[in-house]
Amino acid sequence: MKHAEPGNRALGFSPGRRLQLMMDTRNDPYRARRKPRGELLCPDCALVCREGRWQHGAANTQAHSHRCPACQRIADRYPAGTLTIEGSYAYEHRSEVLVTARHVAEQMQVEHPLQRIMDIEALDGRIQITTTDIHLVQAIGKSLLHAYGGVLKYGFAEGQYQLRVDWAA
Numbered sequence: 001m002k003h004a005e006p007g008n009r010a011l012g013f014s015p016g017r018r019l020q021l022m023m024d025t026r027n028d029p030y031r032a033r034r035k036p037r038g039e040l041l042c043p044d045c046a047l048v049c050r051e052g053r054w055q056h057g058a059a060n061t062q063a064h065s066h067r068c069p070a071c072q073r074i075a076d077r078y079p080a081g082t083l084t085i086e087g088s089y090a091y092e093h094r095s096e097v098l099v100t101a102r103h104v105a106e107q108m109q110v111e112h113p114l115q116r117i118m119d120i121e122a123l124d125g126r127i128q129i130t131t132t133d134i135h136l137v138q139a140i141g142k143s144l145l146h147a148y149g150g151v152l153k154y155g156f157a158e159g160q161y162q163l164r165v166d167w168a169a
C-alpha cells in the first residue's frame with residue numbers, strides 16, 4: 001500500500017518554487033501585449049525593441065512609436081512590485097536605505113532597462129517603493145536584508161504578476 005508523502009509534496013510546492021515559477025517574465029501581461037511588427041521606439045524613454053527585446057540603443061528611422069512595458073505601467077500607475085520598509089532602524093537610516101535601493105535599481109538598469117523604480121513615498125514611519133517589475137523589487141529587498149539585517153517577507157497571489165515585499169528592521 002502506498003502512503004501519501006505530504007512532506008515531499010509540501011517541498012515541491014514550497015513558496016520558493018512557486019515564487020520562482022510566478023516570476024517568469026512571460027507571465028507579465030504588460031510584456032505579453034500584442035505589438036506592431038518591426039522595430040519599435042518608446043516615445044517616453046527612447047528604448048528600442050528589436051525581436052521582442054527592449055534595449056538601449058539607436059532606432060531605425062522607420063521604427064514605430066510604441067510605449068515600452070515599463071512606461072506603460074508608469075502611465076497606468078500600475079506597479080508590478082511594491083516594497084514596504086518599516087521599523088525604527090530603517091526609518092532612522094532611511095537616507096542610506098534609499099541610496100542602497102536606488103543603487104540596486106541603477107545596476108539592474110544596465111542589463112534590464114524595463115526594471116525601474118516608479119515612486120518612493122514616505123507614509124508616517126513607513127516608506128513605500130513601487131517598481132515596474134517584480135525582479136527589481138525582490139533584488140532591492142534582498143540587498144536591504146543583506147546590508148542591514150532585519151526581516152524580509154514576500155506576498156503574492158497565484159496567477160498574478162505582482163509581488164509585495166515587506167522589509168522591517
Ligand SMILES: [Zn+2]
Binds near residue numbers: 042045046068072
Ligand atoms: Zn519606455
